[in-house]
Amino acid sequence: xxxxxxxxxxWLKYKIKKFLPxxxxxxxxxxxxxxxxxxxxxxxxxxxxxxxxxxxxxxxxPVVQPIETTVLEPSMEFVQSFQGxxxxxxxxxxxxxxxxxxxxxxxxxxxxxxxxxxxYTPPQPKVLTPAPKVSTNANGISINRDESKLDIDxxxxxxxxxSNANLGLFIARYHYEHGNYSEAYNYALxxxxxxxxxxxxxxxxxxxxxxxxxxxxAKKTLQLYISQSNSDNAKGLLESIDNGSFK
Amino acid sequence: MENSLFxxxxxxxLDVVNPRDYVQIDSVSHMYQLLKDSVQKPLKMILxxxxxxxxxxxxxxxxxxxxxxxxKVFMVSTPIIDEDDFLRVLAQNIFGHAPREVMTLNRFLxxxxxxxxxxxxxxLLDEAQLYSSALMEKIRLISDARAIKFVITLHKTDKEDVIxxxxxxxxxxxxxxxxxxxxxxxxxxxxxxxxxxxxFDVANMFNDKNMKLITSLxxxxxxxTNKLLFSLFSLYxxxxxxxxxxxxxxxxxxxxxxxxxIHTGLIHA
Ligand SMILES: Nc1ncnc2c1ncn2[C@@H]1O[C@H](COP(=O)(O)OP(=O)(O)OP(=O)(O)O)[C@@H](O)[C@H]1O
Ligand SMILES: [Mg+2]
Numbered sequence: 001x002x003x004x005x006x007x008x009x010x011w012l013k014y015k016i017k018k019f020l021p022x023x024x025x026x027x028x029x030x031x032x033x034x035x036x037x038x039x040x041x042x043x044x045x046x047x048x049x050x051x052x053x054x055x056x057x058x059x060x061x062p063v064v065q066p067i068e069t070t071v072l073e074p075s076m077e078f079v080q081s082f083q084g085x086x087x088x089x090x091x092x093x094x095x096x097x098x099x100x101x102x103x104x105x106x107x108x109x110x111x112x113x114x115x116x117x118x119x120y121t122p123p124q125p126k127v128l129t130p131a132p133k134v135s136t137n138a139n140g141i142s143i144n145r146d147e148s149k150l151d152i153d154x155x156x157x158x159x160x161x162x163s164n165a166n167l168g169l170f171i172a173r174y175h176y177e178h179g180n181y182s183e184a185y186n187y188a189l190x191x192x193x194x195x196x197x198x199x200x201x202x203x204x205x206x207x208x209x210x211x212x213x214x215x216x217x218a219k220k221t222l223q224l225y226i227s228q229s230n231s232d233n234a235k236g237l238l239e240s241i242d243n244g245s246f247k
Numbered sequence: 248m249e250n251s252l253f254x255x256x257x258x259x260x261l262d263v264v265n266p267r268d269y270v271q272i273d274s275v276s277h278m279y280q281l282l283k284d285s286v287q288k289p290l291k292m293i294l295x296x297x298x299x300x301x302x303x304x305x306x307x308x309x310x311x312x313x314x315x316x317x318x319k320v321f322m323v324s325t326p327i328i329d330e331d332d333f334l335r336v337l338a339q340n341i342f343g344h345a346p347r348e349v350m351t352l353n354r355f356l357x358x359x360x361x362x363x364x365x366x367x368x369x370x371l372l373d374e375a376q377l378y379s380s381a382l383m384e385k386i387r388l389i390s391d392a393r394a395i396k397f398v399i400t401l402h403k404t405d406k407e408d409v410i411x412x413x414x415x416x417x418x419x420x421x422x423x424x425x426x427x428x429x430x431x432x433x434x435x436x437x438x439x440x441x442x443x444x445x446x447f448d449v450a451n452m453f454n455d456k457n458m459k460l461i462t463s464l465x466x467x468x469x470x471x472t473n474k475l476l477f478s479l480f481s482l483y484x485x486x487x488x489x490x491x492x493x494x495x496x497x498x499x500x501x502x503x504x505x506x507x508x509i510h511t512g513l514i515h516a
Contacts, residue, residue: 002478002481002482002485002510004482004485004486004489007482007506007509007510008506010506010509010516011502011505011506011509011516013516014505014509014514014515014516015505017516150435150438150439150442155442164445164447166447166448166450166451167442167447169447169451170442170447170450170451173451199497200451200497
């Protein structure tokens with residue numbers, strides 16, 4: 001049913017297409033930079049055609065951004081198309097660099113399978129507005145907003161009953177995300193007692209400790225865990241606590 | 248493949264409408280409350296509209312489920328296009344009248360009048376954009392005569408917008424619009440669905456970045472989200488069976504979300 005290999009190829013094609021404008025932009029800027037550099041150099045600037053050959057040096061340039069690694073190849077054609085033309089003017093090069101490509105539009109074709117082929121009109125700005133718009137006389141109906149959020153109390157009582165470590169982790173995460181660090185700490189701890197091999201429960205536990213200003217305990221916990229597990233996540237966290245980037 | 252960790256979450260996102268799977272989401276339960284209140288008011292017709300996949304059928308089924316505990320309510324989920332059939336089915340199911348003669352509008356109103364029910368029976372019509380305007384006109388007359396109170400759902404595409412305006416604007420006494428979900432609501436939708444089915448481990452895999460990507464792909468549309476997640480979990484089933492080393496359990500891979508989106512046509516590649 002699923003042709004994964006083909007899907008992977010299509011995905012790669014999609015990614016290349018998506019990043020092409022960025023790559024083109026970066027390269028255009030590089031060319032611009034190098035050309036202006038040589039133009040302003042009195043000795044070399046007398047010999048304009050030399051400039052044209054410069055882009056060929058590009059592959060050797062180490063300054064290319066990391067994400068461009070896969071996309072550099074196709075954009076070299078673009079670079080070659082510059083050869084024989086005069087050095088690009090500033091305005092052109094800037095225009096070629098569009099920091100936001102039209103990626104949004106790529107998604108907009110509808111695939112709805114009902115018989116009367118309903119249409120998705122292209123993305124509408126209002127789609128993401130969270131508040132419900134009520135077109136009618138909402139005569140004072142007030143619903144309890146919290147009731148339809150994720151019902152964390154219900155999840156907690158379920159956790160009491162089933163003691164499922166994954167549920168415990170979910171709750172710990174929820175509290176951490178909502179800034180309830182002592183609850184996050186509690187649930188990370190409970191999760192950890194149920195299953196001490198879940199990496200994230202250690203991490204959440206330590207992070208909550210830091211947030212609760214118990215930094216020494218957080219570090220000790222992490223060191224203990226690292227000695228047992230060699231976890232890269234834990235090492236990373238410990239490091240950022242040490243150098244103060246995680247507060 | 249069937250006992251995969253991901254086959255259960257996959258099947259949760261099959262595109263079916265069952266009131267038992269109803270998930271409470273901020274704006275949706277607000278709309279549902281409005282809908283329920285409207286039904287109790289002495290209105291003649293209520294219109295529920297919105298783009299495809301915004302949950303109209305789901306709300307209508309839920310309404311049916313909840314109302315039928317207390318009162319006479321009949322649901323027409325697949326439109327009955329033929330006028331005679333339509334009146335016949337209604338007469339039979341609401342008034343318990345199985346006519347041998349052809350069911351005309353007048354006859355229908357007579358039957359209804361003879362019964363003089365204390366409460367106006369409620370009929371729920373899904374996919375009302377499929378009814379002819381002639382039949383819609385009869386529906387209006389029936390509701391004007393207060394023989395039946397109709398709750399109608401309607402696609403809101405541009406073409407149907409016109410129908411909605413022409414047909415209902417002055418005649419419908421309450422209309423409720425459903426919209427796509429916001430990123431926050433969509434997250435609640437997905438998580439509630441997974442948690443309800445005890446898929447805690449899978450629920451843990453969705454982080455905020457994943458949710459942003461999913462919302463931007465589906466525009467918050469529930470049906471598109473179902474399709475996307477169904478094929479996402481199908482991918483997971485495949486990888487679990489064929490390339491287990493490529494699975495990560497701490498987050499959903501954006502690459503796989505995008506692959507699922509390519510598969511369902513949300514991304515063109
Ligand atoms: N509140 C909800 N709880 C659970 N599932 C929902 C909810 N809202 C929508 N869904 C799911 O989203 C999918 C699409 O919803 P639904 O079929 O109700 O859309 P619709 O507005 O009737 O679309 P159409 O106009 O094409 O008929 C369904 O599979 C349904 O299960
Ligand atoms: Mg529907």
